[in-house]
Amino acid sequence: MPSAHLKFDHAGDKVASRVTKMRSSAVRDLFAAASRSDIISLSGGMPDVSLLPPESLQTAVQAALGDERAIALQYGSTNGRAETREMLATLVRDLGIRCKEDDVLITTGAQEALDLIAKTFVDPGDIIITEGPTYLGALQAFSAYEPNIICIPFDEDGMRMDLLEEKLEELGKGAVKFLYTIPNFQNPGGVTMNMERRHRLLELAEEYDFLVIEDDPYGRLRYDGGHMIPLRALSDDVIYLGTVSKTFAPGLRTGWIIAPRDILAKINLVKQGTDLCGSAMDQVIVEHYFTDTPWQAVLQTFIQTYKERRDAMLEALDEFFPEEATWTHPAGGFFVWVTLPDYVDTDSMLAVALENGVTYTPGSGFYPNGTDGKNSMRLAFCFETPENLREAIRRLANVIEDRLELYRAFLEAGAI
Numbered sequence: 001m002p003s004a005h006l007k008f009d010h011a012g013d014k015v016a017s018r019v020t021k022m023r024s025s026a027v028r029d030l031f032a033a034a035s036r037s038d039i040i041s042l043s044g045g046m047p048d049v050s051l052l053p054p055e056s057l058q059t060a061v062q063a064a065l066g067d068e069r070a071i072a073l074q075y076g077s078t079n080g081r082a083e084t085r086e087m088l089a090t091l092v093r094d095l096g097i098r099c100k101e102d103d104v105l106i107t108t109g110a111q112e113a114l115d116l117i118a119k120t121f122v123d124p125g126d127i128i129i130t131e132g133p134t135y136l137g138a139l140q141a142f143s144a145y146e147p148n149i150i151c152i153p154f155d156e157d158g159m160r161m162d163l164l165e166e167k168l169e170e171l172g173k174g175a176v177k178f179l180y181t182i183p184n185f186q187n188p189g190g191v192t193m194n195m196e197r198r199h200r201l202l203e204l205a206e207e208y209d210f211l212v213i214e215d216d217p218y219g220r221l222r223y224d225g226g227h228m229i230p231l232r233a234l235s236d237d238v239i240y241l242g243t244v245s246k247t248f249a250p251g252l253r254t255g256w257i258i259a260p261r262d263i264l265a266k267i268n269l270v271k272q273g274t275d276l277c278g279s280a281m282d283q284v285i286v287e288h289y290f291t292d293t294p295w296q297a298v299l300q301t302f303i304q305t306y307k308e309r310r311d312a313m314l315e316a317l318d319e320f321f322p323e324e325a326t327w328t329h330p331a332g333g334f335f336v337w338v339t340l341p342d343y344v345d346t347d348s349m350l351a352v353a354l355e356n357g358v359t360y361t362p363g364s365g366f367y368p369n370g371t372d373g374k375n376s377m378r379l380a381f382c383f384e385t386p387e388n389l390r391e392a393i394r395r396l397a398n399v400i401e402d403r404l405e406l407y408r409a410f411l412e413a414g415a416i
């Protein structure tokens with residue numbers, strides 16, 4: 001029975017129009033659905049935090065609860081604790097990025113950085129460009145500010161610069177606010193932008209006058225080949241986003257923005273209205289983890305483990321998936337992107353996959369319109385053991401094969 005005091009539909013007629021346009025993330029919905037213990041999940045991009053050594057965690061947490069607890073429990077400055085920013089500046093310098101403490105603003109995960117950037121730069125109707133498909137959390141963050149998002153496809157060498165250039169020519173100079181890219185081991189594509197394209201992107205940014213946002217959560221998780229120079233190392237105009245979520249722990253919600261200082265000042269203003277400051281406790285723990293513990297050795301364990309899992313997934317795909325399917329071959333990160341024939345709808349297939357004990361993330365969630373990518377899916381190899389990954393791919397291959405057979409039967413019956 002509705003309460004006598006209920007004068008309107010709370011979730012309906014009072015919410016802002018931008019919220020009514022928001023779609024729930026298929027991944028978040030799935031986390032709820034996929035709690036059955038016999039289901040093998042290929043859907044979430046969760047790091048395997050069980051690989052973190054308890055001693056390292058104790059060292060870091062002890063610092064926050066010991067001598068530094070008065071700081072850790074207090075409000076901090078909006079751009080983050082100076083010592084933590086100094087540590088992060090040191091950390092990114094070995095990626096080739098020129099950076100000082102004052103070039104860094106700490107955020108509540110890279111996710112908050114995406115929101116703050118959109119809040120700072122995007123007016124309704126502004127054009128922004130992303131890879132297509134792209135990180136669905138970025139689409140969620142950007143969409144709240146009602147931009148017009150244009151997607152540029154990628155191939156195994158990252159965003160297609162020829163298609164980008166065509167689009168920019170069509171739109172004209174100054175038409176695009178910013179371009180958002182995940183150059184290393186893209187989420188969801190797993191692909192990496194090659195050096196030639198990185199240089200070309202920066203040339204185009206100058207020529208057509210748009211900002212470049214480089215999101216790099218996976219850059220250190222490389223399993224083959226050498227280090228790729230970040231865009232930010234090639235140009236100080238690039239806005240670079242980092243996070244400890246994939247190299248340490250996402251529960252600590254610590255990310256950062258490196259940007260020209262006038263831009264950081266604007267973002268700082270915006271952040272004041274969002275949360276005053278991030279968690280000082282998290283920042284102290286992160287700082288001590290990367291200062292006082294053998295984190296590089298732990299990173300090697302992450303790399304070794306994820307590499308084995310990636311190999312297990314790629315081998316199983318080769319063994320079990322139908323020849324009509326194609327997929328990317330990531331040199332790092334967490335994800336493989338699979339493309340199936342046009343007539344396979346991975347949204348509706350998900351329920352069948354769940355019944356068969358496996359989940360994946362349907363491709364449509366990684367596009368702003370929710371209609372592209374229907375015949376594709378993202379498979380995460382980061383969280384399950386090699387044995388489970390093999391079994392999951394076997395199960396998924398059976399589900400796909402059933403769909404293909406159904407289609408073949410329709411075709412024979414002349415129904416298509």
Ligand SMILES: Cc1ncc(COP(=O)(O)O)c(C=O)c1O
Binds near residue numbers: 242243254
């Ligand atoms: C490309 C990308 N950007 C940002 C994030 C958000 O990271 P954080 O946990 O730091 O908020 C993720 C998380 O999966 C991601 O894949």
